[in-house]
Amino acid sequence: MLNPKISPITLAALAAAALTSSAAGQTYTLDDGSTENALTFPSIAEIGFMHGFDAGAGDSIQTISVAIGTALAPAGGLDGRMTRVAIWDDPTNDGNPGDALLLYASAPFPASMTNSDQKVPFVLPAPVAVTGTFYIGAMVETVAGEFPVGLDQTNPPAGALTYLFADDTAIDPANPGGGSIGLATVTGAVFLLDAIGGGTGFLSTNYCMANANSSGFPGSMSGTGSILAASNNATMIASNLPANQFGFFVCSRTQGFVPLAGGTSNGNICLGGVIGRLSLPNQIVNSGAGGQFSLALDLTALPEGNNNVAVMPGDTWNFQAWFRDPVGLGSNFTDGLEVTFQ
Numbered sequence: 001m002l003n004p005k006i007s008p009i010t011l012a013a014l015a016a017a018a019l020t021s022s023a024a025g026q027t028y029t030l031d032d033g034s035t036e037n038a039l040t041f042p043s044i045a046e047i048g049f050m051h052g053f054d055a056g057a058g059d060s061i062q063t064i065s066v067a068i069g070t071a072l073a074p075a076g077g078l079d080g081r082m083t084r085v086a087i088w089d090d091p092t093n094d095g096n097p098g099d100a101l102l103l104y105a106s107a108p109f110p111a112s113m114t115n116s117d118q119k120v121p122f123v124l125p126a127p128v129a130v131t132g133t134f135y136i137g138a139m140v141e142t143v144a145g146e147f148p149v150g151l152d153q154t155n156p157p158a159g160a161l162t163y164l165f166a167d168d169t170a171i172d173p174a175n176p177g178g179g180s181i182g183l184a185t186v187t188g189a190v191f192l193l194d195a196i197g198g199g200t201g202f203l204s205t206n207y208c209m210a211n212a213n214s215s216g217f218p219g220s221m222s223g224t225g226s227i228l229a230a231s232n233n234a235t236m237i238a239s240n241l242p243a244n245q246f247g248f249f250v251c252s253r254t255q256g257f258v259p260l261a262g263g264t265s266n267g268n269i270c271l272g273g274v275i276g277r278l279s280l281p282n283q284i285v286n287s288g289a290g291g292q293f294s295l296a297l298d299l300t301a302l303p304e305g306n307n308n309v310a311v312m313p314g315d316t317w318n319f320q321a322w323f324r325d326p327v328g329l330g331s332n333f334t335d336g337l338e339v340t341f342q
Helices: 011-016
Strands: 005-008 037-039 046-054 059-066 082-089 101-105 120-130 133-141 149-151 161-167 181-187 193-196 205-207 220-225 234-239 246-252 254-258 269-272 276-278 293-296 302-304 307-309 316-324 331-333 336-340
Touching (some): 046 193, 059 082, 059 133, 082 120, 101 120, 120 220, 133 161, 133 193, 205 220, 234 246, 234 316, 246 254, 246 269, 246 293, 246 302, 269 316, 276 302
Antiparallel strands (some): 005 181, 037 149, 046 133, 046 161, 059 193, 082 101, 161 181, 205 336, 220 234, 234 293, 246 276, 246 316, 254 269, 302 307, 316 331
16 A cells, blocks of 8 residues: 655645754654555656754764665565665755755665665764754665655654655755655655764774675675663674675774685685684574675673673774675675774
8 A cells, every 4th residue: 555645845844843853872763663655656766765853063973774665565675776875964954955965975885674674774984963954865776666665654753854855867965856856745654764873873994905795896894883882782784795695793803904814715804813703603694685794792792712801991893794705715704894982
């Protein structure tokens, strides 16, 4: 059933809109984690959707998470659809994104875990500072008959700033309302789309060179959750992997570089010193159809050689994923991710 309520922006609606705010370091979100509907447009190449929030005196956005599609459709049906995320500033703080200024837009990346209502995190390469009213959004390619925009229609927050836009070629994120379907408000529903601010955002630094794997891309590391050691809420993510391959994460306090793992792998080891393997049976993960896997860390027992140690504030750890790659020497590595916990 596809009955989204879509209407043009009106001054009355904007005047009545209330910003949903979040303290710095908290999650900016509107949804309850599940969809009851979805929408699309015929003859459209790319659909975009955005939420507006109030950052007050200021925050720094670290992560944008988005679910593509709806769990009402076959799981994984939209995996691989090229997706972008973006952040905009509202220079007049009036809740109208018609004059929004682009602060950041990612390069396209393949969607994963689609049609599952599972929000997949995208960690920004550097924090993006926001003040007052700002918008987060996602843009996803689509073809006729697909429904990439899931809708949460269960008690959406009153006055939520929720907008839709599209183009029959490709959306210009610097002018989201300039496409073949301009900015429109969506009432009675919100998207599965959120962001994490700087206070508990996952500050990290990618380093080292990863070689391309059989997916055609080099594997990449990211993280989500919190860098606060006491919160024990950090998750490692490996992306751009070959589909349906097993792997696990490795870690060390020391960075290194061993090309081709000394001649035993297609990839490079980016760790040195004492290396720990997160390779217990419940830690070995599979990349699935979307070429991505993740693992929630136990910061009270991170492996260091044959021992487990607790992560303390101020500790710097480096992480990497090792995975099967069905070409060449049979395995590969992502790049490295440096994390300093607080």
